Amino acid sequence: MNDLEVGIYKKNTMMDYPAVDGMNVTVEPTMPSMGHGSPNNVNPVFTTKGHYKGKVNFTMTGDWRLDFTISGDGSTFANHAIIDVLF
Numbered sequence: 001m002n003d004l005e006v007g008i009y010k011k012n013t014m015m016d017y018p019a020v021d022g023m024n025v026t027v028e029p030t031m032p033s034m035g036h037g038s039p040n041n042v043n044p045v046f047t048t049k050g051h052y053k054g055k056v057n058f059t060m061t062g063d064w065r066l067d068f069t070i071s072g073d074g075s076t077f078a079n080h081a082i083i084d085v086l087f
Contacts, residue, residue, distance in 0.1 A: 002087075006044045006052045008070065019050025023072040029056050030065050058087040 006025060009017040025044040030037045044054035058064055064085045070078040 001040070001042075001055045001057050004044060004054045004056045004066075006054075006068070008050050008052065020072075021046055021050060023052070023070050023077070025052050025054070026069045027054065027056060028067040029058065030067065031060070031062060032065055033063055034060075061087055063087075 004027065008020040008023055008025075010020050011017055023046065027041060027043055028037065029041060038057040038059045040055075040057050042055035044052035047053050056066065064087050066083045066085060068078060068081040068083070069076065070081065
């Protein structure tokens with residue numbers, strides 16, 4: 001299991017990005033080249049000042065894709081926000 005920390009901020013102006021608290025964050029790790037995901041992941045939960053912590057289980061080395069969904073207050077703000085990771 002590997003620690004996963006996500007920061008969520010909202011752009012107000014070019015110089016103002018306040019932290020966003022109280023979001024629901026889900027993550028789905030997949031390994032596209034192998035056609036599988038991984039079990040026992042822990043979705044990030046709010047800790048403090050826009051930070052969310054969870055766990056991701058990279059079951060083997062290689063290229064992984066993290067697929068995030070971020071929602072709150074009845075709206076989805078990001079659906080299928082993808083980050084590619086080499087582990």
